[in-house]
Amino acid sequence: MKKRIVLLNPPELVRRSNWRDRFETKVSQWLTPWDGEEPIDIGFIGVPLSKTSISVSAASMTPNALRELFPTVTTYSIDYDVDLQELRARDLGDIQMHPTDLFRCHDNIEQALTNVYQALPGLLPIIAGGDHSITYPSVKAFKRRFAGKVGIVQIDAHMDVRNLEDGGPTNGTPIRSLLESGTVEGRHIAQIGIHSFANSKSYREYALSQGITQFTARQVAREGIEPLIHQAMEIAGNGTEAVYVTVDMDVLDQAFGPGVPAMIPAGMTSWQLLDAVYILGQNPKVKGFDVVCIDPLQDPRRATVRTALHVILTFLAGVMTRKH
Amino acid sequence: MKKRIVLLNPPELVRRSNWRDRFETKVSQWLTPWDGEEPIDIGFIGVPLSKTSISVSAASMTPNALRELFPTVTTYSIDYDVDLQELRARDLGDIQMHPTDLFRCHDNIEQALTNVYQALPGLLPIIAGGDHSITYPSVKAFKRRFAGKVGIVQIDAHMDVRNLEDGGPTNGTPIRSLLESGTVEGRHIAQIGIHSFANSKSYREYALSQGITQFTARQVAREGIEPLIHQAMEIAGNGTEAVYVTVDMDVLDQAFGPGVPAMIPAGMTSWQLLDAVYILGQNPKVKGFDVVCIDPLQDPRRATVRTALHVILTFLAGVMTRKH
Amino acid sequence: MKKRIVLLNPPELVRRSNWRDRFETKVSQWLTPWDGEEPIDIGFIGVPLSKTSISVSAASMTPNALRELFPTVTTYSIDYDVDLQELRARDLGDIQMHPTDLFRCHDNIEQALTNVYQALPGLLPIIAGGDHSITYPSVKAFKRRFAGKVGIVQIDAHMDVRNLEDGGPTNGTPIRSLLESGTVEGRHIAQIGIHSFANSKSYREYALSQGITQFTARQVAREGIEPLIHQAMEIAGNGTEAVYVTVDMDVLDQAFGPGVPAMIPAGMTSWQLLDAVYILGQNPKVKGFDVVCIDPLQDPRRATVRTALHVILTFLAGVMTRKH
Amino acid sequence: MKKRIVLLNPPELVRRSNWRDRFETKVSQWLTPWDGEEPIDIGFIGVPLSKTSISVSAASMTPNALRELFPTVTTYSIDYDVDLQELRARDLGDIQMHPTDLFRCHDNIEQALTNVYQALPGLLPIIAGGDHSITYPSVKAFKRRFAGKVGIVQIDAHMDVRNLEDGGPTNGTPIRSLLESGTVEGRHIAQIGIHSFANSKSYREYALSQGITQFTARQVAREGIEPLIHQAMEIAGNGTEAVYVTVDMDVLDQAFGPGVPAMIPAGMTSWQLLDAVYILGQNPKVKGFDVVCIDPLQDPRRATVRTALHVILTFLAGVMTRKH
Amino acid sequence: MKKRIVLLNPPELVRRSNWRDRFETKVSQWLTPWDGEEPIDIGFIGVPLSKTSISVSAASMTPNALRELFPTVTTYSIDYDVDLQELRARDLGDIQMHPTDLFRCHDNIEQALTNVYQALPGLLPIIAGGDHSITYPSVKAFKRRFAGKVGIVQIDAHMDVRNLEDGGPTNGTPIRSLLESGTVEGRHIAQIGIHSFANSKSYREYALSQGITQFTARQVAREGIEPLIHQAMEIAGNGTEAVYVTVDMDVLDQAFGPGVPAMIPAGMTSWQLLDAVYILGQNPKVKGFDVVCIDPLQDPRRATVRTALHVILTFLAGVMTRKH
Amino acid sequence: MKKRIVLLNPPELVRRSNWRDRFETKVSQWLTPWDGEEPIDIGFIGVPLSKTSISVSAASMTPNALRELFPTVTTYSIDYDVDLQELRARDLGDIQMHPTDLFRCHDNIEQALTNVYQALPGLLPIIAGGDHSITYPSVKAFKRRFAGKVGIVQIDAHMDVRNLEDGGPTNGTPIRSLLESGTVEGRHIAQIGIHSFANSKSYREYALSQGITQFTARQVAREGIEPLIHQAMEIAGNGTEAVYVTVDMDVLDQAFGPGVPAMIPAGMTSWQLLDAVYILGQNPKVKGFDVVCIDPLQDPRRATVRTALHVILTFLAGVMTRKH
Ligand SMILES: [Ca+2]
Ligand SMILES: [Ca+2]
Ligand SMILES: [Ca+2]
Ligand SMILES: [Ca+2]
Ligand SMILES: [Ca+2]
Ligand SMILES: [Ca+2]
């Protein structure tokens, strides 16, 4: 029986490729729209919200921008010698947004994801923002799946712990909201890639006081991503039942992520980000994943959208190594 | 005594030019920030709101984008042989917005403009959006200045009479809101430049049923702007005490207005738009003016922002011909 | 029973819009993929070929670029007060191309269209190129539908009568090929918008010697499009059973058509082109239509693709006035 | 014997096309580098100077940008049925500039052109700027060719009569310099296309006091270019031995000339500019011609450079109608 | 006696610089067009073919795009303290292409290069594509120069071993064609930089079965380019008489090579690529070199073309260290 | 008493942000225009000159472009845990330039900076070019502050020791001018990042003969920036009283510095440059600092301007560690 998930619409954009090489599978041939019946393990979900961004952002266009690139990438990783085709994955579509009631948008995200998790209990969601504000309702829905606590590994140039009075629930506040709502505890949160001249001393002190662990951008540059990501995973996984990974693409150096609203020099390289998500993908405790804060309108030749797609695929390459 | 107008901030951007030709006055030397004391006739007011736009828009950047161009234009119109320097004009700054509470943004616009009109009773406001949703709160504040009715001349490719249930108060609804709230009657509204394949038959019927007069884009192309603008002014002025002019820059052909979210071919020329606002400026009944719906991020070399600045200056050239 | 038309693939791209105003119909809600069963009058057909272009061109991307814009336009023309929803129209998909065998591409076009016309005998095809080379195989297939002769109205900056020895069948040769193959006679061909410094004296003489009628770009600018298009229709329709209209978007002034490989100043305006196709659409003898030579990769904010979409919609607005 | 003209270098850029249609001649096959021997009537001369521009400008790149387009245009005008191949024309190369001594640049221009006129006494020069400052030294050299007075037809949005104290000899001063140096009298100068909000009242008064005749941009829009250009030619030709035509591309509406440093809305159309130079080309008294103030770095797809090339070719089409 | 090489045209574009510093030599002063007589060691040859590319590509514009940059680089490497002026190098021009017969284009490449090698037996060719399909005919001509076998070092994100039935000889097939035609054996081919999600598992297996050695992109990132390039050279040189180096610029991370049709994140850095070609240049067995797959139309400020030019110059710096 | 410094104008552009998070300080709230009275330690000074650049450059727009970004960065460095707010810093404005007399521009720079140093004796100047030619007059003024010798650390892809006869004082000559004028001795100059194919052998020899120490771009890539910058500082500081640091942004790899006129592949990374200036900032002998040669018009999304701003802020983070 076909399931119709409330508040979830079919994908706004479907892109195929009429020319095919018979010995090659494109992501567009594998990550097709879900028919409401097929049993699946992985679900791609678009969350086209970016009016909650403090700076001007067209991040709401990201889910479709990712879909446009599906026919340009294959399912095979030569680096890890895995073919993603073995995973049962589908495009579940987009969560319903409202043009002006942004609080309702957040409610829709929480409710739609709750609906998804009820309909597809074992699903590993791949959530494509949107701006970072979506992570608050997303993790709230995620939390309900588990009896125990949940942790967060956040790869981001920013701490996202702004006060909620000055601007409401924006892309600068998801972590603050999760802390204040008691959804996640600071000691279960690790942030990687926090950048100079992009955050304030007050919020650094607040984050530390809450028990959050932070690794700066320069630490990544000098110590390498691998030891830090392992530490981060340990923090997020210690005493928790599940870990949610959230990737804010502005963690990248602007050379590698030129299409984010808050672009910044001297950030992470693409290799560092891919290595990070591969390691996270390997860990069976990681049961939720989002990628946020790309502005396709400002992204030269979709460079950052493309990188985000490789972030997703590489995370899934890691997932394939898990013992099921 | 310096006035501080509640909900109105000083201009976010001030741009001067250190090189000067002593025999020439740039707009940046004339339209300077208001000091809270100077008696003025004309006030430039920024309304940096565009999250209320249905499509992605960075129209909130328009007020600053206009200010950046102030040093590139002079105050002298050779076509009409008037020098705007004779007008007492200042940049009043920007209305306070909220990052996520869009309804509060609309309330702020209405309240801030009400405050402005109380502080400066004779002011002719030049309001720079923002998207077209701002015209609803703006005209509500405008209406309070007058005992009698007010009319509207709207230059736009769109009717802006969408239902309010599907998306709330967006850039597609200001006229609908003004009708439903009883602020303006349909018979006092003239719309010029309405475009094919950009509106629906249902709303055409609704607008006619409300008594709105509409001139299509092709009518402008074939009949010329002048007879139509005179008819429009007659409609808006007939039985009203004051007329509010609202210019949605997407009324231009995309060749002339390439930087609007809803760009469209086969629209108005720049000359037609300038001639329209000059004629409207001449009419002493016109006591309010806004220009909306430019996306500076998508505007090649600020072409559309520049045209909007010429729209403002040409309107004021018309104003100079009035008998004070 | 579902029909599967040989050499015709389903549309490579489908774009919906999850947000809807209930009183408005977007083209994406009307011009949906054909299910192989629905009876239809109008069929949109993509011909993604541009390697046959003399200059570098990505015109093969045009069909998908048009589809991406389907949710941005409505079905209602206020200028002519018609709603295209009354037409039974579907997106038939794309003709199969070959990456390196360009002669086979031309054969595929002729064969696929022949298949379409057999499957859907009454169809009015709306063919989206691709470069202008596609018009030769397209008209060959078109010709077979009729017992009598066919005529051509070509709106183009170029004559497209180059010799076939120097470069084979390119976007510079479709008319030459049609003449030499005896598919169409010169006296049944009218060309409008032919441009200075874009053609040679030799070919001017050749065209005249073949009986082709040419109206230059400056003639359009000075005499207006209407009398010329009526003359053109008379030439193409005189003694023929059907007329094929081919629109090369480079006929536009580069201000109005900035996204064509052979962009040129001092061409046609968008209004002139739309008025032309409306008039042609009204004429029941016009039974084939193509639009070619846009390079979406070089088209700022898809301006020219958008104009082409309005060209198609306005042509269909004309079609709606026909007596069926 | 090969002539080597002092201060004149060979063209910096030569662009051919290896693919050719045997029945078509491209400008690149006709306007080839001069070999120092061939007898010629028309000489293309680059003046790569733009540091003298008040605003930032890369106009020095224009001569090469024009040359890059030579293979994209043919020599045949269908509008006037003339083939420019009948004119003996060559590319004479570029005048030597100095990186920092801008006064020397101006001296070089005057001297190099004087050298050219001595070497090739009957030459009709087609001078490609550079910014408008070059017109002062150019007209000084031009003046020496004639016993009598010379007149100027200037097609420009600006008057170019700024005082010389505030900024020295810039693109804002060539006409002032010509007046003050006694090279040309105001009563022999006609300016067409002067724009509102781009000039000052003081300079308007100065220009009128000097006897200059000015036609505004709006006059062109409303009265048409033809009557005005005939009046302008009459003014410039009345009592003079020769007329110099100078075309500042910023006279175009920014839709038609998007690549000029001082782009402006509501200017001239491409058709108006082409019609103007054709008429001027027909007049045998016109013996000098320059085109200035394009910034190829800011010119989308070289639209304005391309228009300038059509301006040159159309002027020469006019020249072909002269009785030699 | 001047040699005229059949199927080879003179360079389409020649770019000089009229301003010179007398103590500096630009590449444009050294790599000048060949006069058909000068004895030379190094020849730059353009192969302007990209219609054989699977994805849209303007790689045919690369040879001219490289030439435009010749005046922006000098001949001196401070890193290796060599001045390329000591090499006798010339620009031999471009191989003749056909607009529509792509198979003939490939034949022309093979024949023209054969002609070149006959005319200039000791020449080290620097071949500028074009897309990667050109490497098949190029290596076929190369192979004929030697009695023994030849090897290939390919620096590329892709394996280029697609089957030839689905699309003919494209940029996805040159290695497959070389294998199937027996021109080169798999055990003499080393590929460096092969990328995940850009190739298929089937072709990985095919390549290994043919004996090809592959180093992945991540291997380069983690092990460094030097050990891998030495291994690659050993493989290609072992049992062969000569080695052909082919550089597909899409091997670069999209941050370093933003102007390739198949841009990809997490590729090679510019330093890694330059170090690779320097080492290859040093090896006297390397007797052929090409660089392919740049799309200048999509290349921001010619970044990738510029890198390709540095690739060529750095390879030649390596060549200078050889014992002649 | 307010000081008015001769030849120094107030900042041309002031940019605030009306939305604020109360727990965060933006650079725009700290680096405000100087009021002429406040005691300050750090002064930002714009030098809007780029007509002295050999290649086309809009570097004169850099000071304003930096100011536009002030509201996008905070004052807090998490990497070094310092808050720049503790430094007393102000924006002193821009030095007066002349549109055509470039020699006077250089004189103005020297004189204005001399005036600044007299008015504010302890000031650490942060000078924002403009092109590199400004460093000659800047260091001349700097030298006068000290009884002893001064040294230079130059981070640049170029040596800037061109002869002064061929082009006068350009961005290619500041070091040559300083040497020839006896302002600085070669043995006190260290250059880091000198690039292959961007300089000549003659000038390499000249520089060495003058005692200049040069570290090449590849040395930085292979040895790391830290040991080299320490060596450079030792050279510049050995026997001198003060060191002037000059950063030419073209030292960056074009991936990290895409907006410089002389962009180049295989340069420095952003991390290397930031680490370099942090170390230099720590050294109390460093008493002057400039950053030059960005072209904001060619800079995608202001990437290079943004990096330059981080260069300034990171240098100041280093300064904060000094013992005052
Ligand atoms: Ca974030
Ligand atoms: Ca972030
Ligand atoms: Ca509107
Ligand atoms: Ca509108
Ligand atoms: Ca055509
Ligand atoms: Ca054409």
Ligand SMILES: [Ca+2]
């Ligand atoms: Ca001028």
Ligand SMILES: [Ca+2]
């Ligand atoms: Ca001008």
Ligand SMILES: [Ca+2]
């Ligand atoms: Ca390849």
Ligand SMILES: [Ca+2]
């Ligand atoms: Ca490749």
Ligand SMILES: [Ca+2]
């Ligand atoms: Ca330098």
Ligand SMILES: [Ca+2]
């Ligand atoms: Ca430099």
